[in-house]
Amino acid sequence: MNMSQTPPEGQLSIDQCWALLGTEVLGRIALIVDGHPEIFPVNFVLDRRAIVFRTGGGTKLWGAMTAKPAAFEIDGYDVHEETAWSVMARGEIELIESEEHQRTVDALLLEPWQPGDKNHYVRLAPKALTGRRFKVSQPDLWTTRPADPRRASFE
Secondary structure: OOOHHHOOOOEOOHHHHHHHHHOOOEOOOOOOEEOEEEEEEEOEEOOOOOEEEEEEOHHHHHHHOOOOEEEEEEEEOOOOHHHHHHEEEEEEEEEEEEEHHHHHHHHOOOOOOOOOOOOOEEEEEEEEEEEEEEEOOOOOOOOOOOOOOOHHHHH
């Protein structure tokens, strides 16, 4: 991805957002469950310009069936470029009930990470897709926490 295509304020184009989504396998889905927001980690694939994940019959499925608006987010840090980025999709959730479509998604190697039956296929077709990239500030050798990925610049 060419950084020169990114507008000065760091906003990513829709194509750049899709490209970043295509590089990741784990994201976070935000749903309204019983009147309050819940965020769940999910592994996902991209299918037909949509984000697809599988789930069991619990809270995530209930939230997907009852609260159609949802948000999905991924983020990352490029150690070599010393940049952070984030992509957020907003849209409506729908269940994939067609067995043919489910087989298509399975062919994309959507394999749930968590054990147990994950027989429900959920699709988020973004109505809004936004992202940003920014240069991170230089870490301080003495005050930056050991777990901070920016510390890699010291090595």
